[in-house]
Amino acid sequence: MQFYYGSQMPLRVLDEAEFWKEQESEHTVVMRELMSDLEQEYVDALKRWEDVLNTTHQQVKRYVETVVRSDNQLSPQLYQQVLELVTFCLQESVAFTQFCRQVKSESKAATANPTARVVIDHIIDESDYFIGIAQTILYNKH
Template identity: 60%
Template structure:
């Protein structure tokens, strides 16, 4: 992500959040489809994550609409709210990564599926990328 957006930076991070939350939502399906013998507790957890990530993405879209409507000037209070949400989105991705790591290391279905391991590593790296973007923005905004 480029950091030359100035006043529009909250819109840029929301765009990133919407994209990556959609990716994470899709990844829940990819994991389930790739491992048809995945243990039920992980299937259930992934279905719940799919729902939560979809809700998060819709929340992000609402904030994108709000920020867009403010025009060239984004009020400080709205900017702070977006930063707080960014922190929440970051934590959510960290929790999703933990689930993926758990599936990768504890699931017998994944242990017997080398392709699933590779895909889980890829999914984890993608979520870590979003975490890095979010952290960079949050640290940049700290006085």
């Protein structure tokens, strides 16, 4: 993400969160499809993650619409809510990457599938990219 957006920054970080929450949700499907022999506990957990990430994605979309309608003139309360939402998204992504690492290291289906391990690493890297963006925004604002 570029940092020359100035006053557009709240909208820009929400755009990033919207994109990455959708990606993380899709990644749960990729992992399930890639490992047809994935243990049921991980299949169930990935389905739960998909639901949770979809819910967060929808919440971020609502905030994007609110910010757009406000012509990017955020009240202090709305600005604080945006920062809290970004914090939540960051924490959720950290938890998701931890879960992905767990699947990669503990699932027999993942450990026996070199392609799955590479894909899981890529999924983690993509979530880590968003985590870095969110941390930069939050640390620059506090």
